[in-house]
Every structure is written in structure tokens, then in C-alpha cells.
Amino acid sequence: xxxxxxxxxxxxxxGVYGAMFFLALRTPSNLVKTDSQTYLLLAENLRxxxxxxxxxxxxxxxxxxxxxxxxxx
Amino acid sequence: xxxxxxxxxxPAVALQCLMGILLVIVAWPVMYRLGGSRGAVLGTVFLCFDxxxxxxQNLILTEALYLLIFTKALVAALLYLDDPSLYRAAxxxxxxxxxxxxxxxxxxxxxxxxxxxxxDWKKALWLAVFTFSIPGLWVVRNWNHTGFPVYTVQxxxxxxxxxxxGAMALDTGRQREDVLKELEAPLISEASTTGVVPLSLAYKxxxxxxxxxxxxxxxxxMAMGAVRVLGGTGLEMVVDLFKSQSxxxxxxxxxxxxxxxxxxxxxxxKAYPLLIPLQGMYxxxxxxxxxxxxxxxxxxxxxxxxxxxxxxxxxxxxILVISTIPGGYxxxxxxxxxFLALGIAAATRKKSQFFIRxxxxxxx
Numbered sequence: 001x002x003x004x005x006x007x008x009x010x011x012x013x014x015g016v017y018g019a020m021f022f023l024a025l026r027t028p029s030n031l032v033k034t035d036s037q038t039y040l041l042l043a044e045n046l047r048x049x050x051x052x053x054x055x056x057x058x059x060x061x062x063x064x065x066x067x068x069x070x071x072x073x
Numbered sequence: 074x075x076x077x078x079x080x081x082x083x084p085a086v087a088l089q090c091l092m093g094i095l096l097v098i099v100a101w102p103v104m105y106r107l108g109g110s111r112g113a114v115l116g117t118v119f120l121c122f123d124x125x126x127x128x129x130q131n132l133i134l135t136e137a138l139y140l141l142i143f144t145k146a147l148v149a150a151l152l153y154l155d156d157p158s159l160y161r162a163a164x165x166x167x168x169x170x171x172x173x174x175x176x177x178x179x180x181x182x183x184x185x186x187x188x189x190x191x192x193d194w195k196k197a198l199w200l201a202v203f204t205f206s207i208p209g210l211w212v213v214r215n216w217n218h219t220g221f222p223v224y225t226v227q228x229x230x231x232x233x234x235x236x237x238x239g240a241m242a243l244d245t246g247r248q249r250e251d252v253l254k255e256l257e258a259p260l261i262s263e264a265s266t267t268g269v270v271p272l273s274l275a276y277k278x279x280x281x282x283x284x285x286x287x288x289x290x291x292x293x294x295m296a297m298g299a300v301r302v303l304g305g306t307g308l309e310m311v312v313d314l315f316k317s318q319s320x321x322x323x324x325x326x327x328x329x330x331x332x333x334x335x336x337x338x339x340x341x342x343k344a345y346p347l348l349i350p351l352q353g354m355y356x357x358x359x360x361x362x363x364x365x366x367x368x369x370x371x372x373x374x375x376x377x378x379x380x381x382x383x384x385x386x387x388x389x390x391x392i393l394v395i396s397t398i399p400g401g402y403x404x405x406x407x408x409x410x411x412f413l414a415l416g417i418a419a420a421t422r423k424k425s426q427f428f429i430r431x432x433x434x435x436x437x
Contacts, residue, residue: 003101005101013093017091020130024083024086027313027316036134064219
């Protein structure tokens with residue numbers, strides 16, 4: 001069984017995803033979508049208050065309604 | 074001018090783009106085994122270079138991480154079924170468990186894997202232990218905080234906010250947002266006196282009542298969602314790539330269609346006619362992929378690998394149905410991509426090598 005993809009496919013992947021990274025550098029404001037704001041808030045609360053929460057005030061209610069991957073409503 | 078907050082996102086974006094490259098490396102061996110070199114190229118290209126997959130790779134969203142973890146778990150689970158070992162059970166189970174923490178649909182796939190491995194109860198037991206260990210801990214954590222052993226209650230809210238409100242809106246000719254305000258008003262007034270789990274159950278009860286009352290419109294709403302999931306192209310993301318401000322934010326006020334239809338394909342094509350050939354090419358790519366997937370399933374059935382075919386078909390159908398609950402959105406197609414790619418890889422070969430070993434063992 002061939003475990004490694006051919007060089008052509010690998011080169012294509014490096015080219016495509018490298019280009020996506022450089023395009024992201026060009027338009028950084030578009031990296032953050034509606035759901036991203038929830039994820040960034042969750043990450044910030046985890047980092048600074050060690051709580052998985054979307055709260056913005058000191059109550060830091062733990063989020064039990066869903067996981068990071070669910071579309072925010 | 075870039076803000077610190079924006080530049081601090083670059084490492085995350087770089088990591089996600091790296092995940093896109095890793096996806097090729099992770100997916101290739103199983104595609105090769107299933108479809109030979111031609112099938113591996115087709116399957117890998119469909120999975121790793123689908124424009125929707127590529128366009129999500131540099132966004133601060135969970136799609137890139139989910140797709141990599143889920144594909145790795147899927148590959149390990151297939152190899153485990155073919156040639157079981159504790160290591161493969163652990164990689165498959167823990168991977169599916171982690172993926173289920175990102176999107177609960179992965180848990181459904183984990184359940185399907187356990188079902189098809191039931192021929193050998195030990196095989197099924199190990200896979201179940203590893204698959205449910207991480208989601209189980211999440212349930213314990215939620216039990217500790219809410220007093221209820223729940224995995225997530227998001228689905229109960231979504232059922233009212235999208236499916237029920239959408240169906241009622243279709244039947245009454247009103248906007249979903251207006252219907253939702255009306256439906257939520259009595260529930261929100263109770264929210265301060267009740268916890269999140271009882272509140273979610275109240276949402277679910279209300280949603281079920283509305284859905285029963287508007288059952289035909291619910292089917293209509295879900296059918297529209299399924300079309301969006303299967304055919305949505307995310308054209309605004311293409312436009313976003315080359316614009317300084319998100320096209321959705323910039324133009325949603327001027328064009329209400331962008332807000333109403335989710336992807337707003339027609340409004341975008343009208344605003345940017347240059348996208349029309351791109352949209353056409355993508356539809357050909359998608360339809361070709363679906364046709365090959367169906368052919369791959371048929372070939373797998375005919376070559377006696379019905380368990381693999383049933384797993385791929387059931388996974389795609391279940392993910393599609395679950396995706397229609399929040400109204401269907403092109404991004405929700407991504408969890409079914411690895412299964413579509415497996416079918417596409419299988420379509421190029423009449424007799425793939427999967428499960429051959431176990432079949433041979435049974436023959437002798």
C-alpha cells in the first residue's frame with residue numbers, strides 16, 4: 001500500500017494552502033466571521049479566567065448549551 | 074492598518090493551512106487502498122481541494138480542525154474494522170470522541186461504526202469504550218454544573234429557532250425572525266426563573282407542537298435546507314477573499330436576499346456576474362462528485378463490501394438530515410465530505426482491497 005501521496009498532490013496542497021494563508025494576510029478582517037467571535041470569546045475566557053464561558057461580565061457562567069463547533073444562534 | 078487582535082490570529086490561520094496539507098497526507102493511504110492510484114487522486118482531490126474546504130481553511134472557524142481529526146479517526150476506524158488492534162481502536166475512538174466535541178454529528182458516525190463492527194463483540198466494545206470516553210466526560214461535567222446529565226441542549230433551542238420558526242414562517246408568509254420573536258416571548262419571560270436545561274426542554278416542547286401543526290411546511294423547510302447543504306457554494310467567501318470587508322456585512326443591508334437565503338447565491342450572482350462561470354464549474358464538480366459517490370456505493374455493494382457501503386450511505390443521509398435542522402447551510406456539507414470522497418475513490422475500481430483480508434479469513 002502506498003502510504004505517501006505523490007509529490008504532485010503534495011505540491012498542489014502546499015501551493016493551494018500557502019496561497020490561502022497569503023490571501024488571509026491581505027484581508028485579515030475577513031478571517032473573523034459571526035461564529036468566530038463566539039470562539040474567540042470562549043478562548044479568551046478559557047485563557048484568562050479558566051472557564052469555558054461566553055459571558056462578558058464577572059459571572060463567568062459555564063457554557064453547557066453546546067460545544068465550540070456548533071453554529072451560534 | 075492592522076490591529077494587534079488581527080495579527081494575533083495569523084499563527085492560528087497558519088496552523089489551519091498546515092492542517093489542509095496534513096489532510097492530504099492523512100486521507101491518501103485509505104483512498105489508495107480503496108481505489109488504487111486513480112481512485113486515490115480523485116478521492117483526495119475531492120476531499121482536500123473542494124473549494125468549500127479550501128475556503129474554510131483560513132477562517133477562524135472549527136471546520137479545518139474538525140475535518141482533519143474526523144478524517145484521521147475515520148481512516149483509523151476503517152483500518153480497525155479490517156485488521157483490529159488496540160492502538161487503532163484508541164486512535165479511532167478518541168478521534169471520533171474529539172470530533173464529536175466539535176460537531177455532535179461525529180457521534181452519530183461513531184455509533185454507526187460500532188453498529189457495523191458488532192459482528193465481533195470485542196471489536197465493538199473496544200471501539201465503544203474509546204469513542205464514548207471523551208463525550209461521556211463532557212456529560213459528567215455538564216451534570217456537575219447543571220444537575221442534568223446532558224451532552225448538549227443546543228439542538229432543543231435550534232429546533233424552535235430554525236426548524237419550527239422556519240416552517241411557521243413558510244406557512245404564514247412571514248419572516249422567520251418575526252415568527253421567532255412571537256414564539257420565544259413567553260419562553261424568555263420564564264428564562265430568569267429556570268435553568269438552561271429546563272428552558273431548553275420548554276423550547277423543544279414548543280418546537281414539537283409547532284412542527285406537528287405545520288408538518289408539511291416542516292418537510293418543505295427541511296427539503297430546502299437539504300438543497301442548500303448539497304448545492305451551496307459559498308460564493309460570498311470567494312468575494313470576501315479579495316475584498317477588504319466581508320461582502321455579507323457590506324451588502325446585507327442593501328440586499329435583504331443575502332440575509333434571507335443564507336448563502337444569497339442569486340443576489341451575489343446578480344451583483345458579481347463574473348462569478349457565474351465559477352458557479353457553473355463548481356456545480357459540475359459537485360454533481361460529478363455525487364454521481365461518482367453513488368457509483369462507488371453500488372460497486373462496493375456488488376463486490377460484497379456492503380458494510381462499508383452501508384456505513385458511507387447511512388452517514389451521508391444522517392448528516393444531511395441533521396444539517397437541515399438549523400436550516401441547512403453549505404458549511405454543514407463538510408462533515409459528509411470524507412464519506413463522499415471514499416465513495417468517489419471506490420468508484421474507480423471494481424474490487425477494492427478493503428475488508429478483503431477479513432473476507433479471505435472467513436472463506437478459509
